[in-house]
Amino acid sequence: MPKAGLILAALGLMGLSLNATAQSVGHITLASTTSTENSGLFDAIIPAFTEATGIEVRVVSVGTGQAFEIARRGDADALLVHDTRGEEQFVADGWASERADVMVNDFVVVGPDDDPAGIREAADVTEAFARIAEAQASFASRGDDSGTHRAELRLWESAGVEPDGAWYRELGSGMGPTLNTAAAMDAYVMADRATWVAFDNRQNLALLFEGDEALFNQYGSLLLDPGRHPHLKHDLAERWHRWLLSEEGQRAIAGFEVKGQQLFFPNASR
Incomplete structure (x- = not known):
């Protein structure tokens, strides 16, 4: 291969390597409800988030009560659940620092x-x-x-x-x-x-x-309190939380359909 070709090829490989590094931000574990998983919502919206941020989201699909318990143990970085009373109590008890409405069905x-x-x-x-x-x-x-x-x-x-x-x-x-x-x-x-x-x-x-x-069925996203479990990926979890509340995240939720029906309606509280 001519010298110029070798240089270009090397630069191309460096570019690929840099791009892969830029995209490999890490992952978060999200404890969420079976409804968001069973409906196919996450398969539709998580790829858009990952493409925008480079953050992979690994979902643990359980009932809301189990999701709270997983978060209390420090085994999840973020929560997306649907029991507003329970969520507000979770914040009041100091397990989460913030709760926000995300969507409703x-x-x-x-x-x-x-x-x-x-x-x-x-x-x-x-x-x-x-x-x-x-x-x-x-x-x-x-x-x-x-x-x-x-x-x-x-x-x-x-x-x-x-x-x-x-x-x-x-x-x-x-x-x-x-x-x-x-x-x-x-x-x-x-x-x-x-x-x-x-x-x-x-x-x-x-x-x-x-x-x-x-x-009426309200879904909320919670930011876990860093003081309870400092080892969690709070910075990446906050990017997920903010994305859900952003125009891009809300559009992704609104655009999800099954059998021609919109199943979740965005109503972010910012």
Whole structure:
């Protein structure tokens, strides 16, 4: 190869090496909910973040309660969950230094298409839950201390019902497996809309109740407190947090669709 060609080739290799170094910023571990993972949201938005920052995001998909526990142990750099009360308490207890609204969707109540409890005619979701309990119709609960499970328990409380007995099944599983079990049992179940839309094994299940304000489902991003776990990658986690709240991050969330439906609606609190 001519000398000029060797020089150009060497410069090209140096450029590739420098570019790779610039892109290899590192990674963070994100503890988040099964709904964000099962729906495919992260597969859609994380590559855009990584391309913009060089930071890889490794997701641990668990219920919100488990995500809090992982963060308390110092095993996650960032949190994206959906239990506003729990998140605010997490900040008040000193585990997180900041919480911000990121996006919203809603819960829906799904059940057998013949609707033995008659919840299609319910005036609100509290009445829908009361009808299910009165009919002792099979209900599949996640039972896993997730954001969805916490919201479900608040609705039973509003209905004046303490769910118990053979009709009420606490599964201790994520949203996808819970929907699978509900489909096999012909049972009612409360699900986040995103996972329901992405769910294909519906069998006899149908969406029976939606639209009540009590089914509003807010997601929040939390910055963990550096004083609790100094070893965490707080600088990289903050870049993820700020990106979610940025115009670019909010556009990425708004652009995510499944089966032609937008599943998460950005509502960042900056």
